[in-house]
Amino acid sequence: MSQTEEVFKRGVSWMHIVTFAIATGVSAILAIYAVFAVPVAPFPGVSGLYFAAAIYVPLSLWLGMWGPLAGYFSCVILGFATTPFGPFSFVWSLCDFFEGLIPLIAFKLFKVDPELKMQRPGVTWALFGLLVLDLILGVVSYALTWSEVFLASIFLSLIIVILMGAANPKYWKSWIFYAIFGIIGGAFGSALFGIGTLVLGGFAPAEAFWVGFLGWFIGDVLVIGTIGTILMIALTPRIKRTPIYVRGWFS
Amino acid sequence: MLEDGSHKFPLFYFFRRQEMSLKENITSVRTFFLWIPRESIIHKLHPITKIILMLSLGSSIFILSNPIKIFFILIISAILLIISRIPIKMIWKFILASTGMISACVIAWMLFSIEAGSTIYFEKYIEIIPNKWIWHIYITENTIFKSLLIGIKIISMILVTILFLTTMRDREFIYGLRKMHIPFPLCLATSLTFRAMYIFRQDYQTVKEAMMSRGVDFKTISIPKKIIQFSRLFIPILTLLFKRAQEMTLGVEARGIPLRGGKYSLYHDIPIKKIDYVFILSIFLILLLIFYLPLS
Numbered sequence: 330m331s332q333t334e335e336v337f338k339r340g341v342s343w344m345h346i347v348t349f350a351i352a353t354g355v356s357a358i359l360a361i362y363a364v365f366a367v368p369v370a371p372f373p374g375v376s377g378l379y380f381a382a383a384i385y386v387p388l389s390l391w392l393g394m395w396g397p398l399a400g401y402f403s404c405v406i407l408g409f410a411t412t413p414f415g416p417f418s419f420v421w422s423l424c425d426f427f428e429g430l431i432p433l434i435a436f437k438l439f440k441v442d443p444e445l446k447m448q449r450p451g452v453t454w455a456l457f458g459l460l461v462l463d464l465i466l467g468v469v470s471y472a473l474t475w476s477e478v479f480l481a482s483i484f485l486s487l488i489i490v491i492l493m494g495a496a497n498p499k500y501w502k503s504w505i506f507y508a509i510f511g512i513i514g515g516a517f518g519s520a521l522f523g524i525g526t527l528v529l530g531g532f533a534p535a536e537a538f539w540v541g542f543l544g545w546f547i548g549d550v551l552v553i554g555t556i557g558t559i560l561m562i563a564l565t566p567r568i569k570r571t572p573i574y575v576r577g578w579f580s
Numbered sequence: 581m582l583e584d585g586s587h588k589f590p591l592f593y594f595f596r597r598q599e600m601s602l603k604e605n606i607t608s609v610r611t612f613f614l615w616i617p618r619e620s621i622i623h624k625l626h627p628i629t630k631i632i633l634m635l636s637l638g639s640s641i642f643i644l645s646n647p648i649k650i651f652f653i654l655i656i657s658a659i660l661l662i663i664s665r666i667p668i669k670m671i672w673k674f675i676l677a678s679t680g681m682i683s684a685c686v687i688a689w690m691l692f693s694i695e696a697g698s699t700i701y702f703e704k705y706i707e708i709i710p711n712k713w714i715w716h717i718y719i720t721e722n723t724i725f726k727s728l729l730i731g732i733k734i735i736s737m738i739l740v741t742i743l744f745l746t747t748m749r750d751r752e753f754i755y756g757l758r759k760m761h762i763p764f765p766l767c768l769a770t771s772l773t774f775r776a777m778y779i780f781r782q783d784y785q786t787v788k789e790a791m792m793s794r795g796v797d798f799k800t801i802s803i804p805k806k807i808i809q810f811s812r813l814f815i816p817i818l819t820l821l822f823k824r825a826q827e828m829t830l831g832v833e834a835r836g837i838p839l840r841g842g843k844y845s846l847y848h849d850i851p852i853k854k855i856d857y858v859f860i861l862s863i864f865l866i867l868l869l870i871f872y873l874p875l876s
Contacts, residue, residue, distance in 0.1 A: 343765075343832045343839055348825040350769040354776025355821060358784075373681055373734075384814070402773070410745075413681070413737035415638030473712045530642070531730070532685075534693035551807075559811035564818060573822055 341580045348573050349395040352388050356381045356403035357410075360425075364411050367548070372524065372533050372541045374412035374421070382428060382519070382549045383556035386511045389429030390436055390443040390561070391568045393575030397429035417530055424523030428515045428549070435510035437578065441502050444565045445558070452496045453504070460489045460508060461554040465547050486513075507561065516549035614671065614745040621855065622664035622747045627756030629856040633660075633863060634744040640867055641736045647729050650736055652870050656863075657739035666746045678738045686731045695722035750774045755850065764844050768837075772828065779824060780817070787816050 360381035367378040381403060389396030404425040408418025436443055447453050467482030490508045494501030524541040527533045533541060568574050617623070622630075637653060644650050668675070697720025706715040750771070757767050792798065796809055 341839065342829075343837070344826070344829045346765050346769050346839070347772060347829045347832060348822070350772035351776040351779075351821050351825045351828070353769070354773040355780045355817075357773070358777050358780050373685060380810070384818070406773075409741065413678075413734040413741070415642060415737045415740060416635055417638075417642050473709060475712070531645075531733075534689055536694055537688065537692035540692075555807045556811045556814060559808075560814060560818065563815050567819070568822065571822065571826070573825060 344572055345392070345395055345575065345580060348392060349399050352384075352392065352395070352399035353402045353406075356384060356388070356399055357406040359384065360403055360407040361411055364407065372527055372537075372544075374408060374414065375523070375527075375541060375545055376548060378548045378552060379545070380552055380556070381425070382516070383552040384560065385425060385429045386432050386515050386553050386557050387560045387564065389433040390511075391565065391574055393433065393437075393580075394578050395575065397426045397433060400429045401426035414530075414532065417532075421523065421526050421530070424519045424526070427522055428519035431514040431518045432507070432511040435506055435514070439502075439506065441506045442500075443503065443507075443561065444500070444569065445503050445507060445561045446497065446500045447562070448497045448499060453493060456489050456493045456496065457554060457558065460486060460493070460512070461550055463489060464513060464550050468543055468546050507558075511557070511561075512550055512553045516546050516553060519549060520545035614674065614742070615749045616666055616670050616746045618665045620663060620665045620747075622660060622743070624855070625747075625859060626759075626850055626852045626856045627748065627752040628759055628852065629859050630744065630748050631753070631756045631760070632860055634740055636863055636867060637740045638737060640870070641733055641740070644871075645729070646875050647725075647732055648875050649870050649873060650729070650732050652873075653867075654732060654736040654739065656866060657736055657743060661739060661743050664743060664747050666742070671742055671746060674742060675738075678734075682731055682734050682738075685734055686727045689727040689730050690719055690723055691717055693723055693726060694718045695720055695726055697722040755846075755848075758844075758846065765839060768832070776821070780821065783817050783820050784813075787813055787820075 360376075360379065363376040363378060363380045364374055367376045381400075385396065385400040387396075388399055392399070401422050404422035405418050408414045408422055412418065414421055435441070463482050463486050467479055467486065470478035470482060490505055493508055494505045497504050520542050523545060524533070524538055527541065528535050528538055625633075637657060640653055641650060644653070694716065695718075699721050700718070701721070701724070702717060702719040704717045706717070707713075708715055754767050754771050757770060758764070788798070791809070791813060796812075798806065798809060801809065
């Protein structure tokens with residue numbers, strides 16, 4: 330006996346375009362606010378506590394490719410409104426595109442459910458706090474060439490991620506993927522590309538790369554690890570019930 | 581202090597003040613840009629001309645590396661700003677904020693970059709962490725040259741940005757995109773993005789005030805608590821925005837606007853005049869001249 334499953338192929342609709350536009354507007358305002366509130370000298374357009382990053386990762390996991398695109402266009406608006414980059418913003422803004430794209434690719438390729446449910450909330454939050462602190466220590470030790478501390482922090486972060494999965498055995502895949510690709514991967518890719526292009530574009534000296542990278546990475550890890558995670562836990566089940574939720578890449 | 585609470589939001593405070601100062605003599609026009617109405621040639625240009633002007637000047641500043649050539653572009657931008665008759669008092673806050681950014685960038689270049697040169701003006705080693713992190717300050721004539729070059733680049737780019745934002749409304753910008761045959765859904769998305777910024781500002785204030793009326797203090801709490809409160813703030817805001825997205829979609833669909841293959845016409849049509857052609861041609865000629873100037 331063969332089982333048949335009826336699948337409706339959904340294309341891109343106005344719902345996706347409108348949601349993308351609104352997400353872009355909100356992200357742009359958050360980005361502008363963050364750059365004014367916590368700037369990182371000598372890098373124009375860089376914030377030490379980039380609130381917009383907190384919604385880039387959840388948006389990407391909810392809206393598919395529209396999430397990274399919202400990140401990209403909001404960063405273009407930020408570039409034109411608050412920085413002297415002008416048309417260079419079209420290149421630089423790819424940093425925020427990658428911030429959402431990295432977790433999106435990982436979740437879609439491995440078919441991971443983005444719903445983060447907690448079986449042991451206390452332990453999970455404690456591990457989250459530890460992971461954020463460990464990541465900050467890891468990046469600082471790498472910048473200061475403390476090889477032993479850096480290796481120890483990498484090893485510790487792996488153990489923390491495994492423990493997070495173990496603390497939530499039913500949803501281990503979602504937690505591990507979110508920690509590795511959502512928090513670490515997104516922040517790392519974005520900081521590397523963002524500061525790298527600023528240096529290559531001649532807007533900042535190469536010698537100050539680490540100052541910018543540290544400020545960017547730590548700021549993003551903090552906001553994605555805290556605000557982003559809370560948003561994912563609270564809103565993902567609700568969003569999944571609405572037509573806004575994108576199951577494929579674009580629809 | 582403003583009634584809508586926009587004084588707590590630096591950028592919006594600036595825009596709101598602009599809007600309020602304009603209300604005195606003209607009808608206030610809602611725009612995300614810093615549009616200031618003036619009877620000038622630049623204001624009367626076609627949106628496409630303004631977009632081309634901004635893109636060509638901005639790209640040139642980025643491509644060029646000769647300070648004299650960049651200085652010429654700075655002069656062109658300044659002349660265009662004078663022609664546009666934008667009063668300094670309306671944009672002085674923007675200029676003040678930009679001055680801070682320019683100074684920070686120039687100083688940072690001097691302190692962080694290491695450029696070899698024949699004359700060393702200042703050299704110092706600062707041990708931040710012994711044997712691990714030594715900050716080497718090394719200022720030569722090339723360091724100063726490079727810092728000033730960055731300074732001129734940033735000033736020129738800021739002038740171009742001011743010119744663009746003060747002479748154009750978001751509505752004009754979207755019209756320009758339509759005329760440049762950018763797909764209609766993308767133009768509508770751009771328009772909705774600008775509108776979403778206003779909606780977000782209102783929602784943000786409403787939710788924040790509602791939380792404050794229930795005893796949440798955003799000012800005196802510690803940073804970890806602030807992050808938690810901001811997370812709580814974002815949940816209702818995002819829920820509201822997604823609800824609005826669904827409503828807006830229904831609105832668009834109810835109007836029967838097709839996503840693909842639709843033939844759209846424009847209600848208003850702004851013709852491209854001779855002055856637009858003259859402007860585009862002269863800017864291209866001037867830029868070509870600057871690019872091929874035999875300067876070392």
